[in-house]
Amino acid sequence: MSIIIETMRGTKTKEVPIWIMxxxxxxxxxxxxLRATLPSFMEFCLNPEAVSEATIQPLKRFNLDxxxxxxxxxxxxxxxxxxxxxxxxxxxxxxRIQGIKGLKIDSxxxxxxxxALKITQEKMQKEFPNKALIGFAGAPWTxxxxxxxxxxxxxxxxxxxxxxxxxxxxxDIISILxxxxxxxxxxxxxxxxxxxxxxxxWAGILTPDLFEKFVIEPTRKIVQALKSxxxxxxxxxxxxxxxxxxxxxxxxxxxxxxxxxxxxxxxWIRENLSQDIIPQGxxxxxxxxxxxxxxxxxxxxxxxxxxxxxxxxxxxxxxxPETPIExxxxxxxxxxxxxxxxxxxx
Ligand code: CP3
Numbered sequence: 001m002s003i004i005i006e007t008m009r010g011t012k013t014k015e016v017p018i019w020i021m022x023x024x025x026x027x028x029x030x031x032x033x034l035r036a037t038l039p040s041f042m043e044f045c046l047n048p049e050a051v052s053e054a055t056i057q058p059l060k061r062f063n064l065d066x067x068x069x070x071x072x073x074x075x076x077x078x079x080x081x082x083x084x085x086x087x088x089x090x091x092x093x094x095x096r097i098q099g100i101k102g103l104k105i106d107s108x109x110x111x112x113x114x115x116a117l118k119i120t121q122e123k124m125q126k127e128f129p130n131k132a133l134i135g136f137a138g139a140p141w142t143x144x145x146x147x148x149x150x151x152x153x154x155x156x157x158x159x160x161x162x163x164x165x166x167x168x169x170x171x172d173i174i175s176i177l178x179x180x181x182x183x184x185x186x187x188x189x190x191x192x193x194x195x196x197x198x199x200x201x202w203a204g205i206l207t208p209d210l211f212e213k214f215v216i217e218p219t220r221k222i223v224q225a226l227k228s229x230x231x232x233x234x235x236x237x238x239x240x241x242x243x244x245x246x247x248x249x250x251x252x253x254x255x256x257x258x259x260x261x262x263x264x265x266x267x268w269i270r271e272n273l274s275q276d277i278i279p280q281g282x283x284x285x286x287x288x289x290x291x292x293x294x295x296x297x298x299x300x301x302x303x304x305x306x307x308x309x310x311x312x313x314x315x316x317x318x319x320x321p322e323t324p325i326e327x328x329x330x331x332x333x334x335x336x337x338x339x340x341x342x343x344x345x346x
Contacts, residue, residue: 002132008234018170019066022318023058041086051116066132073138079109096150099169114191121192135193138217139200140177178218182225199235263317280312288327
């Protein structure tokens with residue numbers, strides 16, 4: 001069994017498992033080459049063979065413990081009938097919505113993701129039997145942000161204003177997304193995903209009350225639907241920027257693992273996070289642009305913090321496009337040789 005799944009079940013494994021958010025992507029020349037074979041990013045995401053190859057690319061290079069299916073959180077709004085485009089260096093552009101009228105799932109689109117998972121799972125069983133396959137979706141709040149705003153934004157003021165002036169319409173959007181995301185993730189598990197991750201990248205911009213309403217509540221419903229339909233599937237939740245709300249988020253949603261961004265102090269997480277929830281994180285993605293000794297020092301600091309409890313190593317957010325490949329190689333080496341170099345374990 002993969003050490004990441006063992007860790008998510010509460011076992012302290014000999015090695016700390018590692019995978020990296022956005023581990024397949026533009027910093028890899030083989031990804032850029034594969035990406036150039038298809039005209040648009042969305043067409044790439046809906047091509048099961050290309051998706052499967054991109055998913056496995058980082059496993060061929062680095063000794064990572066999991067692969068995440070190559071896709072995007074905006075595939076779901078696309079499947080709901082919203083036009084989504086990705087332009088170079090501009091981020092995504094979506095047709096803006098003000099309610100749920102006309103939104104209807106085209107299941108043929110999401111089936112492309114299912115078939116990509118099936119193909120990838122088969123390949124991994126042959127080539128990487130000890131590594132886990134992660135499926136994912138955006139959380140309703142974050143996906144709604146893009147659907148209402150029509151693009152990325154620093155604090156989604158328009159979305160928050162939209163909620164206060166159109167409460168019912170906004171609640172309807174969250175509720176359709178909650179239902180469809182649960183169904184989508186159930187299908188991902190049935191197609192071979194062994195771990196599920198829910199990305200709530202914009203969780204950090206809400207008031208505590210709205211955080212409960214739009215981050216915790218929908219995520220809790222999705223986790224419940226998943227577990228009642230497919231059983232004990234390990235689930236990672238990432239409420240980026242949640243700060244002190246992280247503990248309530250982890251407890252109330254009943255996720256198994258909570259991803260921590262780079263702004264949080266890991267000793268605080270160790271002391272306050274309930275023992276039955278596994279922490280994951282949180283090296284600053286920009287630190288990979290520094291020298292080897294900095295990477296080593298910060299990585300060991302994080303590993304030392306969790307030397308006595310199950311923990312999954314990751315960055316605090318996705319790997320950046322120009323990240324030097326040698327930095328990732330070095331990071332993985334430090335983690336896999338940890339017992340040898342840690343002051344605590346000497
Ligand atoms: O390796 C992996 O982690 C799997 C692939 C993955 C992508 N997007 C590929 C991608 C995952 C898990 C995502 C999630 C995602 N997408 C999130 C949540 C995580 C986070 O970063 O906070 C969000 C907010 C999005 C929305 C999105 N997609 C944005 C804002 C952008 C543009 C920014 C950018 O990096 O260009 C994308 C495009 C995108 N998604 C790319 C990739 C590899 C770049 C497009 C390309 O390579 O042509």
